[in-house]
Amino acid sequence: MKRDALWRSIDTERQALVEQLEPLDAEEWATPSLCTGLSVREVLAHMTVSGAVSAPRWFLGVLRARFDFDRQVHERLNEQLGSDHRDTLVLFRSTIGSRTSPPLPRVALLGEMLVHGEDIRRPLGLVRAYPRQSLDAVLSYYAGTDQVVIAKKRIAGLRLEATDSGLTIGQGKAVRGTSLALIMGMTGRRAYCAELSGPGASILADRCS
The missing domain is CATH 3.30.1050.20 (Nonspecific Lipid-transfer Protein; Chain A)
Structure with missing residues (x-):
């Protein structure tokens, strides 16, 4: 896939996930995801990072965490949680159309949308027909x-x-x-x-x- 097509596909997946998560209540947002130790809400916050944190900010975070990548991931996730699940969804929605990203191939960002999307959907009983x-x-x-x-x-x-x-x-x-x-x-x-x-x-x- 060419670069523009990849970005369009990323936006499509972000939009599709927003639409499926909008009806959830607070209890559903607390559902354990397929990512061990993380709730549905926390996984979505993690997904927001890839559309909100630029490569320079990402590298700065790595330095601040003293190259502890698990700490870096945790700190970035917490930045995108917001005060409640509604804030979490608003922050994720704001990444639709964003061309900001950490230093990753675009296809890796698309992969994140599919894999983490399923980490969220599967425990909630949600289904998506991916392109x-x-x-x-x-x-x-x-x-x-x-x-x-x-x-x-x-x-x-x-x-x-x-x-x-x-x-x-x-x-x-x-x-x-x-x-x-x-x-x-x-x-x-x-x-x-x-x-x-x-x-x-x-x-x-x-x-x-």
Whole structure:
């Protein structure tokens, strides 16, 4: 995907998530997400960072945290929480159309919208039909890198077969499933591994532990 198309896709995912989260009550916002130790509200605040913090501000935060990246992530998340869940949603909504971002490839930002979007949606019982172009781009990106999240290493020696697109990536024991299930499995979300099949499925599930 070209740069402009990636930005449009990022905006599409941000808008779609806002629309699905607007009706939630305070109790639902406190629902544990698929990210261990983080609520739905906290994950959304984390997602806001990628549309609100520029590369210089990000590097400054790293220095302030003395290269403790977990501390940096936590501090940035808290900046975007706001006083309540309504503020959290307003802050996230403000990233729609933003071209500000930390020093990450645009496709990595799109991947964050899909993966963290599912970290939020799955526990809430929400479903999204993601555009095919976005799924293919994110699946291919994560299969080739460990830059943002361990994914390439997790699928080493496996062949991913997307049953909804015919896209095949890698060599080895087959892991079959929808593009979304493959993306979530290769990024460590064990909850999606039950949707995968093939001789390599159990191997990937073990690597998500």
